[in-house]
Amino acid sequence: xxxxxxxxxxxxxEWVVRxxxxxxxxxxxxxxxxxxxxxxxHHGAYIQAESNWxxxxxxxxxxxxxxxxxxxxxxxxxxxxxxxxxxxxxxxVSAVSWYVSHGAREVYASAIGEVRNIKxxxxxxxxxxxxxxxxxxxxxxxxxxxxxxxxxLFEVAHDIRRPFVVRANDVExxxxxxxxxxxxxxxxxxxLVTEGMVEVSREGPSGLEVRRVSAQEIDTLASxxxxxxxxxxxxxxxxxxxxxxxxxASFAGEPLSTAIAEINRHALPQLHVDDxxxxxxxxxxxxxxxxxxxxxxxxxxxxxxxxxxxxxxxHLCPNKPAALD
Amino acid sequence: MDFLxxxxxxxxxxxxxxxxxxxxxxxxxxxxxxxxxxxxxxxxYYRIWTTADLGAIQAPAAYLxxxxxxxxxxxxxHAKIVPMERMGEIDExxxxxxxxxxxxxxxxxxxxxxxxxxxxxxxxxxxRVFELRKVHGLSQREVxxxxxxSERTVExxxxxxxxxxxxxxxxxxxxxxxxxxxxNKSDGTRTEHD
Numbered sequence: 001x002x003x004x005x006x007x008x009x010x011x012x013x014e015w016v017v018r019x020x021x022x023x024x025x026x027x028x029x030x031x032x033x034x035x036x037x038x039x040x041x042h043h044g045a046y047i048q049a050e051s052n053w054x055x056x057x058x059x060x061x062x063x064x065x066x067x068x069x070x071x072x073x074x075x076x077x078x079x080x081x082x083x084x085x086x087x088x089x090x091x092x093v094s095a096v097s098w099y100v101s102h103g104a105r106e107v108y109a110s111a112i113g114e115v116r117n118i119k120x121x122x123x124x125x126x127x128x129x130x131x132x133x134x135x136x137x138x139x140x141x142x143x144x145x146x147x148x149x150x151x152x153l154f155e156v157a158h159d160i161r162r163p164f165v166v167r168a169n170d171v172e173x174x175x176x177x178x179x180x181x182x183x184x185x186x187x188x189x190x191x192l193v194t195e196g197m198v199e200v201s202r203e204g205p206s207g208l209e210v211r212r213v214s215a216q217e218i219d220t221l222a223s224x225x226x227x228x229x230x231x232x233x234x235x236x237x238x239x240x241x242x243x244x245x246x247x248x249a250s251f252a253g254e255p256l257s258t259a260i261a262e263i264n265r266h267a268l269p270q271l272h273v274d275d276x277x278x279x280x281x282x283x284x285x286x287x288x289x290x291x292x293x294x295x296x297x298x299x300x301x302x303x304x305x306x307x308x309x310x311x312x313x314x315h316l317c318p319n320k321p322a323a324l325d
Numbered sequence: 326m327d328f329l330x331x332x333x334x335x336x337x338x339x340x341x342x343x344x345x346x347x348x349x350x351x352x353x354x355x356x357x358x359x360x361x362x363x364x365x366x367x368x369x370y371y372r373i374w375t376t377a378d379l380g381a382i383q384a385p386a387a388y389l390x391x392x393x394x395x396x397x398x399x400x401x402x403h404a405k406i407v408p409m410e411r412m413g414e415i416d417e418x419x420x421x422x423x424x425x426x427x428x429x430x431x432x433x434x435x436x437x438x439x440x441x442x443x444x445x446x447x448x449x450x451x452x453r454v455f456e457l458r459k460v461h462g463l464s465q466r467e468v469x470x471x472x473x474x475s476e477r478t479v480e481x482x483x484x485x486x487x488x489x490x491x492x493x494x495x496x497x498x499x500x501x502x503x504x505x506x507x508x509n510k511s512d513g514t515r516t517e518h519d
Contacts, residue, residue: 006360006363008367009363009367009488009491010484010488013484013485013487013488013491014480014484016484016487017465017480017483017484017487018480020458020465020483021464021465021466021476021479021480022465022466040367040368040371040372041364041367041368041371042367043370043371043374044366044367044368044369044370044371044372044374045367045370047332047335047370047371047373047374048340048343048366048367048370048491049487049491050332050335051332051335051336051339051340051370052336052340052487052490052491052494053487054332054333054336055336055337055340056440056459056487056490057459058437059437059440059441059444059459060459060460062437063441063456063460064460107384107387107388107391108391109388109391109392109395111372111375111376111392111395112375112376116395131375131376131378133381133382133388148381148383149378149381149382268375311328312328
């Protein structure tokens with residue numbers, strides 16, 4: 001069966017090779033951006049082509065090592081292949097053992113800018129914020145969730161015999177029937193309780209440390225060794241912290257750098273601000289969290305900044321003061 | 326992870342799974358056409374690329390399958406016309422918990438072999454350009470100078486070679502189309518029959 005050559009793929013290979021030749025002209029850059037953003041398949045095919053272009057290096061290194069560009073001595077290549085196959089098998093073994101040791105876990109993931117609402121078998125609800133990975137495993141005596149990345153809201157169905165336990169970093173959060181969010185930022189873990197009460201525990205220097213966190217409280221565990229910090233949160237702050245469920249990001253005077261970090265969790269292209277004074281400006285307002293362009297425009301208009309598109313995303317720069325003549 | 330590290334991650338974790346994922350799609354979602362599967366695979370690269378912290382993905386295969394399944398679901402929800410059996414097929418679609426079988430384990434070796442064959446089967450000038458750029462590490466401009474051709478022609482040759490490599494990977498999944506990779510060669514030094 002002959003397949004039609006895939007036109008998106010053809011364009012993608014042309015761009016990869018063009019970028020390999022050197023920097024794009026302004027016009028080319030604009031064409032490239034337009035093409036990339038026209039369809040996620042375009043961007044995907046571009047990444048796919050780039051990965052293939054990069055992956056050819058393995059073969060090229062092998063050709064260089066064998067010192068011939070046409071025929072390859074069999075013995076050497078055999079050994080190389082055996083090594084390569086060995087490495088691949090090893091990678092497979094680790095992936096397999098991860099899966100086996102975790103049994104019949106279900107993996108849920110959301111992409112950047114996506115909010116997913118999942119109903120679990122026990123009637124609990126799981127809402128994944130942008131770019132989040134969570135695994136769910138229901139056992140006889142426990143309902144176990146592991147938050148591996150990102151942020152999720154848990155609305156727990158009441159079941160006194162099977163506590164609902166969420167693991168995030170080195171922290172364990174136990175609930176019976178309640179609602180709370182857990183957010184991971186690298187080493188930092190935030191637990192925000194919106195209803196009921198949860199038990200937050202982790203291994204401390206003097207054994208297991210267990211604390212209770214009630215509704216309208218946030219427990220911030222900045223890093224595995226730091227002291228926990230339980231603080232009350234106002235209902236308005238809770239609403240702002242849950243704005244992501246409606247695809248919004250809400251700011252009440254956070255520095256621009258913080259607001260950008262939040263938007264960057266949800267949106268592509270990524271935003272950058274290099275000027276420290278601009279980065280310290282305070283942002284107030286509600287934005288669509290997955291629309292970086294709109295956010296950049298709003299910021300540019302408010303703080304008199306310029307928008308510059310570059311390969312790694314959108315840069316916000318202070319506008320040069322007008323010449324004084 | 327910077328731009329290059331992200332590309333490397335995709336090249337080493339997702340690219341080797343592409344053929345297997347395509348096979349999984351076409352076997353389990355029978356109402357899916359070959360080009361639908363291509364579209365999904367392309368979009369999955371984008372979805373994975375936009376995952377902020379690739380390093381945190383512990384099981385790339387499971388992640389890729391989840392992404393593909395989600396894309397299928399989204400597509401079916403938004404499409405005006407969806408084959409009747411599609412929703413049922415998606416419902417029954419399970420994320421494989423057993424990782425690739427023996428056919429997958431030898432693929433690192435096979436891939437190198439196939440790549441060599443693909444390159445050897447390129448038209449002479451195209452092959453020369455590709456080898457000078459990739460094996461000898463000359464810049465595109467240097468390749469053009471060396472061979473006395475324009476940089477534009479160098480680009481064309483390289484894009485063609487890269488296209489062949491990608492086609493090879495796509496065809497690994499189906500098996501049925503493997504021979505077409507090389508069969509349209511006029512100066513074909515060899516034809517693949519496996």
